[in-house]
Amino acid sequence: MSVSSKCYYAIRAIYALAEHGNAEPMKIADIAEQEMIPIRFLEVILGQLKGGGFVQSRRGAEGGYRLTRSADSLTVGEIMRYVDGPIAPVDCVSQSRPKECEFHGECHFFGFWGRVRQAISNVVDRTTFADLIKESKERNRDFVNEWMI
Amino acid sequence: MSVSSKCYYAIRAIYALAEHGNAEPMKIADIAEQEMIPIRFLEVILGQLKGGGFVQSRRGAEGGYRLTRSADSLTVGEIMRYVDGPIAPVDCVSQSRPKECEFHGECHFFGFWGRVRQAISNVVDRTTFADLIKESKERNRDFVNEWMI
DNA sequence: CTAATCTTGACTTGTCTGGTCGAAATGGGG
DNA sequence: CCCCATTTCGACCAGACAAGTCAAGATTAG
Numbered sequence: 029m030s031v032s033s034k035c036y037y038a039i040r041a042i043y044a045l046a047e048h049g050n051a052e053p054m055k056i057a058d059i060a061e062q063e064m065i066p067i068r069f070l071e072v073i074l075g076q077l078k079g080g081g082f083v084q085s086r087r088g089a090e091g092g093y094r095l096t097r098s099a100d101s102l103t104v105g106e107i108m109r110y111v112d113g114p115i116a117p118v119d120c121v122s123q124s125r126p127k128e129c130e131f132h133g134e135c136h137f138f139g140f141w142g143r144v145r146q147a148i149s150n151v152v153d154r155t156t157f158a159d160l161i162k163e164s165k166e167r168n169r170d171f172v173n174e175w176m177i
Numbered sequence: 178m179s180v181s182s183k184c185y186y187a188i189r190a191i192y193a194l195a196e197h198g199n200a201e202p203m204k205i206a207d208i209a210e211q212e213m214i215p216i217r218f219l220e221v222i223l224g225q226l227k228g229g230g231f232v233q234s235r236r237g238a239e240g241g242y243r244l245t246r247s248a249d250s251l252t253v254g255e256i257m258r259y260v261d262g263p264i265a266p267v268d269c270v271s272q273s274r275p276k277e278c279e280f281h282g283e284c285h286f287f288g289f290w291g292r293v294r295q296a297i298s299n300v301v302d303r304t305t306f307a308d309l310i311k312e313s314k315e316r317n318r319d320f321v322n323e324w325m326i
Numbered sequence: 327c328t329a330a331t332c333t334t335g336a337c338t339t340g341t342c343t344g345g346t347c348g349a350a351a352t353g354g355g356g
Numbered sequence: 357c358c359c360c361a362t363t364t365c366g367a368c369c370a371g372a373c374a375a376g377t378c379a380a381g382a383t384t385a386g
Contacts, residue, residue, distance in 0.1 A: 029178055029180065029265070030267060030268075031178065034374075036286075039286070040286075043286075057331090066376065066377085068377055071332080074332090075333070085331095086331090086384080087330095087333080087384060088329095088332075088384025090331085091330080091331050091384070092332085093332090104289070108178070112178070116178070117180050118180060119179075136192060136309055136313040137192075144301060147296040147297055147300050148293060148297060151292050151296050152293060160286065160289060163285075164285040167288070181342090181343070182343080182344070183344075183345095204361095204363090205363075215344085215346090218344065220363080221344095221345085223363090224364070224365080227364095234364085235352095235363080236351075236352045236353060236362060236364075237351095237361070237362055238354050238355075238360070238361045239355095239362085240353070240354090240363060241363085
C-alpha cells in the first residue's frame with residue numbers, strides 16, 4: 029500500500045513550485061536542494077509531469093519550471109494517479125480503469141476493496157496543494173508560538 | 178497503493194479456510210481450486226502464513242490446513258501487514274515500524290500521510306473474515322431473492 | 327558569444343514479483 | 357509394517373520495475 033519514492037518526489041516538487049509562487053520560474057537545482065531530491069532523477073520526474081500538463085518549463089538562463097494550474101485546484105490524488113497509476117488496492121475497483129477479475133459478479137471481496145479505495149480517495153482527492161501549504165504554515169505558527177512562551 | 182497478488186492470494190486462502198470451518202483440515206489442492214490460486218505458489222504462501230501463526234497444518238493422508246484463530250477475531254489488516262509489510266503509504270507514518278525521514282519534525286506531509294494511513298486502517302483493521310463471509314452470504318441472498326421474483 | 331538551463335533518451339544496478347520444481351518428511355489406513 | 361496421499365523445504369528462474377545515473381544537445385538571457 030505504499031507510494032513509490034518517485035511519486036513522493038513528484039509531490040514534493042509540485043509542493044515546492046506551489047510554495048515558490050508562479051511569478052517566476054523555479055530552477056531544477058533549487059527544487060532539488062529544497063526538497064532533497066537527487067537532481068538527475070528530478071529531471072526525469074519533471075519531464076514526466078510536464079508531459080501530464082501539470083507544469084510548464086522555460087529553457088535557458090533564468091529558465092525553470094512553474095505550475096500550469098493554481099495550487100488550490102490541484103489535488104495530491106491527481107499527481108499520485110498520474111505517476112503511480114490507479115489508487116485502487118486491486119484492479120477491479122479502480123475508478124478510471126476497472127479490470128474485471130475472474131470471479132466476475134461473485135467476488136467475495138469486491139465490496140471490501142471498494143471501501144478501501146473510497147477511504148483513500150476521500151483523503152487524497154480532497155486535499156489540494158494549497159491545503160498542504162496552509163496546514164504547514166499553521167503548524168509552523170503553532171510551533172513558534174509554543175517555542176516563544 | 179495496490180496490494181501484491183501474493184497478499185490477495187493469502188487473503189483468499191484464509192477466507193476459504195474460514196468458510197470451510199475448522200472441523201476438519203482443508204487440502205491445499207481444494208483451496209487452490211476454489212480460490213483459483215496457482216497451487217505451487219499457494220504452497221509457498223501457506224508456509225509463510227504458518228510461520229506467522231495464522232494457520233496450522235497436518236501432514237499425510239487426510240491432512241491439510243486449518244485456522245489457528247476464529248474467523249471473527251482475525252482481521253484482513255493483520256494478513257495484509259504480515260504478507261506485504263506496513264500499510265502506511267510512506268515509512269514515516271507506519272504504526273508498527275515508523276522510520277523517520279530526513280525532514281524530522283518539519284515534514285510538510287506528515288499529517289497528510291497520517292490521514293491516508295488512518296483511512297486505510299479504519300477499513301482493513303475493522304473488517305474480520307467473519308464479516309466478509311457474512312457480507313457475501315447477504316449479497317448472495319439478495320441476489321437469489323431478486324432472481325426469484 | 328557564452329554561460330546557464332532544460333531536453334532527451336539510453337543505460338545501470340539491484341530488488342521484487344510471481345511463480346516452478348524436485349526430493350524428502352510425515353501420517354493414516356490396511 | 358508398508359503404501360500412498362499429502363505437506364514441507366529449499367533452490368531456482370525469468371521478467372518487470374524502482375531508483376537512479378549519464379552524456380550530448382537544444383534553447384535562451386544577457
